Amino acid sequence: MKQPLKGFRVLSAEQYGAGPYGTMFLAQLGAEVIKIEPPKGGDTARHVGPHWLREGESLYFQSFNLNKKSLTLDLTSPEGVEILHKLVKSAHVVANNLRGDVPAKIGLDYASLKPVNPAIVCAHISAYGRDNERAKWPGYDYLMQAEAGFCSLTGEPDGPPVRFGLSMVDFMSGAQMAVGLLAALLDAQRSGEGCDVDVDLLSTAVHQTSYPAIWYMNEGDVTVRAPRGAHPSVTPSQLFKAKDGWMFVMAQTPKFWPILADRIRHSELINDPRFDTPSNRLVNRVELCSILDGIFGAHPVVHWLALLRGHMPIAPVYDLDQALDNPWLETIGMRETITHPDKPEMDVLCSPIKIDGKRLPNRAGPYLGADSNEILGAIGYDAGEVAKLRASGVV
Numbered sequence: 001m002k003q004p005l006k007g008f009r010v011l012s013a014e015q016y017g018a019g020p021y022g023t024m025f026l027a028q029l030g031a032e033v034i035k036i037e038p039p040k041g042g043d044t045a046r047h048v049g050p051h052w053l054r055e056g057e058s059l060y061f062q063s064f065n066l067n068k069k070s071l072t073l074d075l076t077s078p079e080g081v082e083i084l085h086k087l088v089k090s091a092h093v094v095a096n097n098l099r100g101d102v103p104a105k106i107g108l109d110y111a112s113l114k115p116v117n118p119a120i121v122c123a124h125i126s127a128y129g130r131d132n133e134r135a136k137w138p139g140y141d142y143l144m145q146a147e148a149g150f151c152s153l154t155g156e157p158d159g160p161p162v163r164f165g166l167s168m169v170d171f172m173s174g175a176q177m178a179v180g181l182l183a184a185l186l187d188a189q190r191s192g193e194g195c196d197v198d199v200d201l202l203s204t205a206v207h208q209t210s211y212p213a214i215w216y217m218n219e220g221d222v223t224v225r226a227p228r229g230a231h232p233s234v235t236p237s238q239l240f241k242a243k244d245g246w247m248f249v250m251a252q253t254p255k256f257w258p259i260l261a262d263r264i265r266h267s268e269l270i271n272d273p274r275f276d277t278p279s280n281r282l283v284n285r286v287e288l289c290s291i292l293d294g295i296f297g298a299h300p301v302v303h304w305l306a307l308l309r310g311h312m313p314i315a316p317v318y319d320l321d322q323a324l325d326n327p328w329l330e331t332i333g334m335r336e337t338i339t340h341p342d343k344p345e346m347d348v349l350c351s352p353i354k355i356d357g358k359r360l361p362n363r364a365g366p367y368l369g370a371d372s373n374e375i376l377g378a379i380g381y382d383a384g385e386v387a388k389l390r391a392s393g394v395v
Helices: 016-027 078-088 102-106 141-147 168-191 200-208 210-219 254-265 276-285 285-296 299-310 318-326 327-332 372-378 383-391
Strands: 011-012 032-037 052-054 069-072 093-096 120-124 195-200 237-241 248-251 314-316 335-340 344-348
Touching: 011 016, 011 078, 016 032, 016 093, 016 120, 016 168, 069 372, 120 168, 120 383, 141 168, 141 200, 168 200, 195 200, 237 285, 248 285, 248 299, 254 299, 276 285, 299 314, 318 335, 372 383
Parallel strands: 011 032, 011 093, 032 069, 093 120, 120 195
Antiparallel strands: 237 248, 248 314, 335 344
16 A cells, blocks of 8 residues: 655664654654664563563553564664664664753764764654753653643542543654654755754643643633533533443534534523523533433433434543444454464554555564664675674674
8 A cells, every 4th residue: 555654764762652652653654664772671662561472572562663673773882873874874764762861972863963864854752852951851751741730630620630541742742753753854855954853742741731821821811620521611511421321422612502402302401591602501510510410310321322423522431441342443444453473363553544545554563673684784784793793782
């Protein structure tokens, strides 16, 4: 199938989540993504349990490393730097998600690599950026959720702050890095000049505060938690409990309010002066939600889905197993079974991106150093030289 990035080579000194997540999109779109890993142990993600393919090869690693190649290389050794430079000559992008002060030290920034390949794009994800006093600070997704205000906006008003159930700052940072490096790559192809592209986790997290940020910066309006995950300014748009479970109901625009009331057989609510305008519904949110609780609690979730689905925004609240076993994922092709040497049938999620209506192809993530011989051979190292490099710990 058509893969727009075929023919492009990406070298990535990456680990754990944010960087590997972003470069996986590039690999699925056809780029040759060479994952550069320390010879001893490789990417930390290979050692994250609790589920294993074999010792040192985790299922967790597969989440972020489909379609890639693995090269073991000590980037702190002179021989490792020499190999890196040989690879950079034929590469288009060098990416990393190392601590902010590290890329310049080990020569992964544009200033270091421009003499080798003036068109190289150097993409960096760090915790706090590379150009400030926090550059040396370690940092992870959960810290960003805390400092950027996510935790204070999540959970019930009378409960403790709550982080997201997933590392969404990592994933968004990886996706933003991919956008930035692709834009820079497009420019480099036209101009012959590369550059540095920087994304940091905290900036990404702060940027996601979006409209509450604009409200506060311009009006001093501090958004706070609302019960049941309710939208801060629209109601009803929140969780409701049916007879047998929870669902999210969203009369998100004014047109959905009469549709909701009509289809639940309570059209008298439409013009009730307490609820007849968006502002009145917001002012009287507690009273309205109490009425709707009584209505929704009389029947199971499936009853309300049958009445409302397709007519207005509504979704059941699934546990993770229910979400992943949802037949709709099969309908849209979001699950796929691929082959791994240790697991002949390994289920993975497909890319959310489609090209010409088709999901992008997947293959299993590589063993540590699985492609070292091939990659080194292609730049002129014979078997004996590779063996010496391996014996000395360079690869």
